Amino acid sequence: MIVDGIGSFNRIDFSSLTYEEMRRFEFVDLQTAYDFYNEYGRIQGFSIRRSKVGRSTKIGSEGEILWQIFVCSRQGERDTKHIHRVERKMDPRPITQCGCGAQIKVHVDHSTGRWFVDKFCDEHNHEMLDARFRGLLRSHRVIKEGDMHQINSMKKAGMRVSILFRAFATQCGDLRQLDLKLKTSTMQ
Incomplete structure (x- = not known):
């Protein structure tokens, strides 16, 4: 199924997508893929962020983007040197990262120019946020x-x-x- 923008999201039931269904989606561009996963995260009750990116072999960051990974915002863990810092002047920020493994990897198909889902993992190790608080999550606080x-x-x-x-x-x-x-x- 080709997703060509936010307008086509209303045809998708985000609350019950399976791994196989997720792999069938194609996106017209990378931003649409991000918006799609962000909407999926909003419906499920988590926030997302951009993670790793793969580029063509041009010098520096000028290479064309070939793939991108979007992850749950709770992915990863804080470095221990920041947790046990002795010379701290302010109280530490709360630890929000808990090593969540949920992610989606999208890859570009050079023949069509469309982006497709290469990998998808929906295994969270934390509670999902209640519907009334989802607007508070960072990736969902964007004004149209x-x-x-x-x-x-x-x-x-x-x-x-x-x-x-x-x-x-x-x-x-x-x-x-x-x-x-x-x-x-x-x-x-």
């Missing part, structure tokens, strides 16, 4: 370009933040459905 343009236009027109919230709540159907990302962006 159209919404940002509308926010800036309303601000330039002199609309107060409370009126702006009501306008967006009317579009969403209810103030409770309004994303946190939108709420935080209007305060800036």
Whole structure:
């Protein structure tokens, strides 16, 4: 199945995708593959980030991207030298990485120019986040370009933040459905 953008995500049931189904997807570009896995993570209850990238053999980082791995944001572990540091001036940040193995690797097919799922692992070693808190995860706190343009236009027109919230709540159907990302962006 060819995924050509965010608009085609509504045809996919992200809550019950299997390994075989995931391997059948093809994406028109790398950003669409990232958006796809990010939406999958949002529905499942985890955040994602970009990890390793493979490039063609041109010098430096100028090579064409051949493959990319997207991982659960809790993948990896903090280096022990940072955990047991003695000369610390501030309290350490909470440890969020727990060695989660969930990831997806996408690879480009040079004959078609499309990206396909090369590897997929959905084995998490942590709890998934409840639906009401998923908007707080880092990879899901992105404001759509159209919404940002509308926010800036309303601000330039002199609309107060409370009126702006009501306008967006009317579009969403209810103030409770309004994303946190939108709420935080209007305060800036």
